[in-house]
Amino acid sequence: MSGRLLAVSDLHISYDDNRRIVEELRPRSEGDWLLVAGDIGEKVEGIEWTLRLLASRFEKVVWAPGNHELWTQESDPVQLRGEARYRHLVELCRGLGVxxxxDEYPVWEGEGGPVRIAPLFLLYDYTFRTPTAPTKEESLAQARAAGIVCTDEYLLYPDPYPSRDAWCRARVAETERRLEAVQGGPPLVFVNHYPLVRQPTDILRYPEFAQWCGTTATADWHLRFDTAVMVYGHLHIPRTTWYDGVRFEEVSLGYPREWRRHGLPQGLLRDVLRHVPTGVNEGLLSGRPSPTPAASPAAGTPPVGPSQVGERGAGAPGGGGR
Structure with a gap:
């Protein structure tokens, strides 16, 4: 098999400038696969448009949902909520060959392979809570006091589960069983909207937002399972970091106000099996951001990221749906 294994996330096509970028996305060579780690958009129509376009251009497209795909907005003709909305998107993808x-985890046999691609849907369970909060409730209270409330609290319904964290626990248990069943095969390329470990959230400007960024239940998955690379998005801080010798790739595009500030990432579609230092946000082996000026998107500029600024409830100052 020829081609390369490419990845991107957080396309946010509800923004016209981002939609135009998506219209220009094309394979680099025949046989390229594309991994899409969530947050294409909020409305089913736009999600379908994007995946149909990408599936027509790439040999194979692999999708893992973000939080935005799971929002139920009044303006979306598809008013399904929670699990029903997710299952609707799964059937939409299957109709497009995504x-x-x-689905069965496909095996990439091209350059850098063989590796098994494992798209994940895990959500979060508020265990990335603030350091001084012993409970989910106190962590959420601290976030509200700081004015940092993820829009998920208003638009991401967990139906039929009693809570988003209950849904997360069910997804983690089911996914663990599937991963254990493929142990002993090719190394895994994890594709999840959220990082499997908490450390990537350490550079968030607003640490209260970390509780909407993953679960401690997956903290050892990159060690328990033979992992080639872990691909994620959500933080809108594209960079490479290493944890316990395993490479993590944050591959987001983000909102126009973010990528305009620092320019589009060089090579927006990340070649996840060929590690090429980007010179931007290149992590150390410890997984900590580099102490050099290159650790932030631009020298002298602190890491910002869309999930850190204005990810608040509708109508709140600086609000807007992240």
Whole structure:
């Protein structure tokens, strides 16, 4: 098999400038696969448009949902909520030939392979809570007091589960069983909207937002399972870091106000099996951001990221749906 294994996330096509970027996305060579780590958009129509376009250009497209795909907005003709909305998107993907977390994990046999691609849908369970909060409730209270409330609290319904964290626990348990079943095969390329470990959130400007960024239940997955690379998005801080010798790639595009500030990432579609230092946000082996000026998107500029600024409830100052 020829081609390369490419990845991107957080396309946010509700922004016209981002939609135009997506219209220009094309394979680098025949046989390229594309991993899409969530947050294409909020409305089913736009999600379908994007995946149909990408599936027509790439040999194979693999999708893992972000939080935005799971929002139920009044303006979306598809008013399904929670699990029903997710299952609707899975069937939409299958109709387009796009691989989902519910499908058999495909094996990439091209350059850098063989590796098994594992798209995940895990959500979060508020265990990345603030350091001084012993409970989810106190952590959420601290976030509200700081004016940092993820829009998920208003638009991401967990139906039929009693809470988003209950849904997360069910997804983690089901996914663990599937991963254990493929142990002993090719190394895994994890594709999840959220990082499997908490450390990537350490550079968030607003640490209260970390609780909407993953779960401690997956903290050892990159060690328990033979992992080639872990691909994620959500933080809108594209960079490479290493944890316990395993490479993590944050591959987001982000909002126009973010990528305009620092320019589009060089090579927006990340070649995840060929590690090429970007010179921007290149992590050390410890997984900590580099102490050099290159650790932030621009020298002298602190890491910002869309999930850190204005990810608040509708109508709040600086609000807007992240």
């Amino acid at each position: 691989v989902t977390p519910e």
